[in-house]
Amino acid sequence: MNDTQQESFNPPQIDLKKYIRSIPDYPKKGILFYDISTLLRNADAWQIAAARMANGVAKWNPDLVAGIESRGFVSASPLASALGCGMIMIRKPGKLPGKTISLNYDLEYGQNCLHIQEDAVKPGQRVVVVDDLLATGGTLQASIELLRKVGAEVVGAAALIELKGLKGREKIDVPLHSVIIYE
Template sequence: MDIKDHIRAIPDFPKKGILFYDISTLLSHPDAWQVAMGRMAKIVGQHRPDILVGIESRGFLVAAPLALKLGCGFVMARKRGKLPGKTVEHEYDLEYGTDAIALQDDALAPGQRVVVLDDLLATGGTLNATIELCKKVGGNVVGAAGIIELTFLNGRSRIDVPFDSLISYDA
């Protein structure tokens, strides 16, 4: 099955000039979603993770079912102010300004094998920030993965752990 057949491209979203790759059409097709998660499980399982960290919000849709499938834990990486309790944050640069990603301070145990997941790798800024945050709290980040990689944006170059995706777009 070609997973690309189940990804919808939406021009000029969220702003003019951007082609948005929408996974909602993949999520709504049960056979394609099952195949995608099976393939992701093979990729991610090779890292022998203890815990999967999903990046807000579509990364949750990838990481949570994979955690169930692989028998490991799931942790949410969220924007500043979105998690209850004590959190640890990592601030990172955007094209115009900064943003921050947060984990609950007890979400990862020191030395746990972590794989960070999102739906799509674009420029790599948020994925890199989440990897750095996981390391900051003692996680052993052994890999990262996503359904889609936009290779023309070269986001992989910002990441210092192995990265895998199911599909890629070159333009």
């Protein structure tokens, strides 16, 4: 990272929570949904959020940023661009062309499956995995395991929002950077 890039990662100190809309009882009763679309559509707030994520992740010197379907792609793409590295996708079954490697994992309410293209990572490449939200940690940790399965060295993880009370951070076995934390 050169001096110009370092300066661009020095975002102003504003409260990004002011740009996140809370929607009660979505997608079902009892859930408080944090809607990032209100942050994304505000150019200044989104630039600051992206810069804060880049600032927190740059120290891990990744070769690749892996975005988790689908909202993880939104944060992973500008992060990869800011860091000058490539971006790969972790997707649900049937969404990636070519040969894929999969991982089934348990959730608190069932099972899920993630896929990555077989040739997405060269053995030993340094990868940071990114999602929009860290809740219970199941999907993020499964993504880390899938990346390791294809030979990646997972050096960190990042989330735009972390719901601290759900203790997902405790399941993640790599360093984690969260831009916005809700208790």
